[in-house]
Structure formats: C-alpha cells, structure tokens
Amino acid sequence: MRILVTGGAGFIGSHLIDRLMAQGHEVVCLDNFYTGHKRNILKWLNHPCFELIRHDITEPIRLEVDQIYHLACPASPVHYQYNPVKTIKTNVMGTLNMLGLAKRVKARFLLASTSEVYGDPEVHPQTEEYRGNVNPIGIRSCYDEGKRVAETLAFDYHRQNEVDIRVARIFNTYGPRMLENDGRVVSNFVVQALQGQPLTVYGDGSQTRSFCFVSDLVEGLMRLMNGDFIGPVNLGNPDEYTILELAQAVQQMVNPSLQIDFKPLPQDDPRRRKPDITRARTHLHWQPTVPLQEGLQLTVEDFRARMIEAAQNGTERAKQEQPISPA
Numbered sequence: 001m002r003i004l005v006t007g008g009a010g011f012i013g014s015h016l017i018d019r020l021m022a023q024g025h026e027v028v029c030l031d032n033f034y035t036g037h038k039r040n041i042l043k044w045l046n047h048p049c050f051e052l053i054r055h056d057i058t059e060p061i062r063l064e065v066d067q068i069y070h071l072a073c074p075a076s077p078v079h080y081q082y083n084p085v086k087t088i089k090t091n092v093m094g095t096l097n098m099l100g101l102a103k104r105v106k107a108r109f110l111l112a113s114t115s116e117v118y119g120d121p122e123v124h125p126q127t128e129e130y131r132g133n134v135n136p137i138g139i140r141s142c143y144d145e146g147k148r149v150a151e152t153l154a155f156d157y158h159r160q161n162e163v164d165i166r167v168a169r170i171f172n173t174y175g176p177r178m179l180e181n182d183g184r185v186v187s188n189f190v191v192q193a194l195q196g197q198p199l200t201v202y203g204d205g206s207q208t209r210s211f212c213f214v215s216d217l218v219e220g221l222m223r224l225m226n227g228d229f230i231g232p233v234n235l236g237n238p239d240e241y242t243i244l245e246l247a248q249a250v251q252q253m254v255n256p257s258l259q260i261d262f263k264p265l266p267q268d269d270p271r272r273r274k275p276d277i278t279r280a281r282t283h284l285h286w287q288p289t290v291p292l293q294e295g296l297q298l299t300v301e302d303f304r305a306r307m308i309e310a311a312q313n314g315t316e317r318a319k320q321e322q323p324i325s326p327a
C-alpha cells in the first residue's frame with residue numbers, strides 16, 4: 001500500500017515509518033520539521049519506496065494514498081504552548097485538510113488523538129465513554145480542545161462523507177528519539193540524570209501518569225488502522241506511577257546520588273491519568289508488553305548515545321574552527 005504519515009519525522013511517526021517500511025509499503029512522510037528531525041528518518045531517505053515531503057498541513061496538498069496516519073501536531077506542552085494559535089490551526093485546519101484528502105482519494109484515515117481530551121479527569125481510570133473535564137480557556141486548551149475538534153471533524157467526515165476513520169486516544173508515550181529539550185517528563189528526567197543535574201519534579205510529585213513504550217504504541221496504531229474497529233480507543237500502558245516514583249526510578253537507574261528538586265506545578269496539570277484499555281484488548285487484542293524498567297533502560301541508552309555523539313561533533317567542530325596558525 002501507499003501510506004501517508006503526517007508528522008512522520010517526529011518521535012512516534014518515525015518509529016511507525018520504520019515498521020511500515022519493514023513491511024514493504026510505500027511510505028510518504030509529510031512534515032514541516034517543527035519538532036521533527038531529518039535524522040529520525042535518515043536511513044530511509046534514499047530508499048525507492050520512501051518519499052519525504054516538507055509541507056505544513058495547515059495548507060492543502062494533493063496526494064494519492066491508500067492510508068493516512070495523521071500524527072502531525074507538536075505533542076509536548078512546551079512545544080504546543082510556544083505558539084498556541086499555530087497548534088489550534090494544525091489541529092483544526094490541518095486535520096480538515098487531511099480529512100479532505102482522505103475523502104478525495106478514499107483513503108482510510110487514522111487520527112492520533114490524545115488522553116488530553118479527558119482534561120483533568122474526574123473518572124479514574126479513563127474509559128472512552130468519559131467525556132472529559134477540559135478547561136476551554138487555559139494554557140493547555142490549544143492542544144486539548146484542538147484534538148477534541150479534530151475528533152469531531154473525523155466523526156463528521158465519517159457520518160457525512162463516509163470517510164473510513166480510526167481514532168486512537170494516545171496516553172503518555174516515551175522511548176528513543178524523544179527530543180532532548182521537549183520538556184516532557186521522561187526526556188527531562190533522563191537528560192537531567194545523564195548530565196548529573198537535579199531531577200525537576202513539578203508540584204509534590206503525587207500526580208500520576210501511565211507510560212507506554214513507543215514500540216507498543218506503534219503496534220496498537222497499526223492494529224487499529226488495519227482492523228474493523230473505528231474507535232475512539234485508548235492506547236496506553238495501564239501501569240500507573242506518581243511522577244515522584246518515576247523520578248526515583250530514573251535516579252536508581254542512572255545515579256542514585258542525584259538530587260530531586262521540587263518546582264511549581266504548571267497550570268491545569270492533570271492530577272491523575274491511567275487508561276482503561278478494555279476496548280483495545282477486546283477489539284484489537286492489544287496490550288502493552290514492555291515494562292517501565294525495560295523501556296526506561298532503552299531510552300537512557302539512546303539519550304546517552306546521542307549526548308556522546310553531540311559532544312564528539314562539538315569537539316570536531318571546535319577543532320575545525322581553530323584559527324590556522326601562521327607557518
């Protein structure tokens with residue numbers, strides 16, 4: 001099949017592309033490189049079945065594809081709050097454009113939605129029936145409400161235009177290739193630990209999250225795309241940890257003598273989050289397989305390798321920039 005992955009140069013998108021390429025599909029990666037990076041897809045650039053298009057999805061585009069995995073949207077609060085109006089445009093106009101494309105070419109369309117549609121949930125764990133507790137005017141709204149509209153658009157295109165949709169509500173996902181500076185909790189703690197800096201826990205660290213390793217998530221997305229169940233379906237790991245427990249796990253893994261610093265809790269930070277994955281188990285026969293310790297270890301190794309490479313490149317560049325001494 002010819003498969004379009006929007007946001008394919010990003011963290012989840014690039015892991016998904018690795019799997020699709022390994023299966024022998026033709027893959028079109030569409031990205032504006034806002035938070036994505038060419039190095040994530042470097043190994044495919046010269047492959048005859050791979051095509052990279054630099055494009056912003058807020059502008060229309062004409063392509064011929066069979067399936068669309070629609071992932072383009074910054075996912076970390078630091079990035080999506082940097083330009084909130086752009087985040088809304090990406091979620092609303094961008095999703096509209098991609099649904100229009102799906103309608104024109106009759107492609108199956110999978111939306112990467114989020115657990116953030118549940119806001120600061122009053123129901124625990126969160127089932128797909130729960131309608132959420134979202135602040136419409138807060139600093140997270142550009143993302144939360146943006147994704148809620150994206151879901152609405154998907155279901156309206158489905159009802160009105162018979163577009164074949166799939167909707168995944170992704171919970172916190174982590175793993176190799178997360179950006180070092182994206183401000184999300186796993187990447188922050190791992191970078192801080194590897195640099196020997198204190199781990200920054202926001203609030204008292206009693207808020208909870210459930211962390212899904214990226215390979216598990218990608219498997220869930222592909223099962224959803226290729227099955228009959230439309231969704232919405234929660235994809236996440238139901239093992240719930242407090243943020244302080246996560247900090248302690250990273251501390252134990254990297255350097256037990258690291259300090260933990262407590263910082264103010266950001267506005268509208270959800271108190272608890274844990275997916276009920278009954279639907280995914282029932283309809284997709286899917287559940288996560290990688291435990292936190294194992295996934296964290298793989299993540300730490302990836303960040304360590306990238307930091308060593310960056311340091312070596314820095315030394316090389318410094319050497320090259322040395323003024324040539326007169327003979």
Ligand code: NAD
Nearest residue numbers: 007010011012032033034035036056057072073075170173
């Ligand atoms: P990411 O920031 O690494 O990837 C997003 C990609 O989209 C980047 O490559 C970025 O350059 C691209 N992009 C952003 N705006 C664009 C635009 N206007 N036009 C074209 N490309 C654009 O994030 P990720 O963690 O890989 O997340 C992928 C998707 O999964 C997002 O839609 C996100 O909302 C969703 N999601 C992720 C998580 C998570 O924990 N990582 C949780 C819930 C939902």
Ligand code: UDP
Nearest residue numbers: 077183184185186188200201202207243269
């Ligand atoms: N967090 C933290 N220290 C950090 C970064 C984040 O304690 O250095 C907390 C944050 O306040 C939130 C949780 O970790 O309670 C998860 O944050 P992240 O930004 O990764 O994702 P989200 O809030 O979108 O789930």
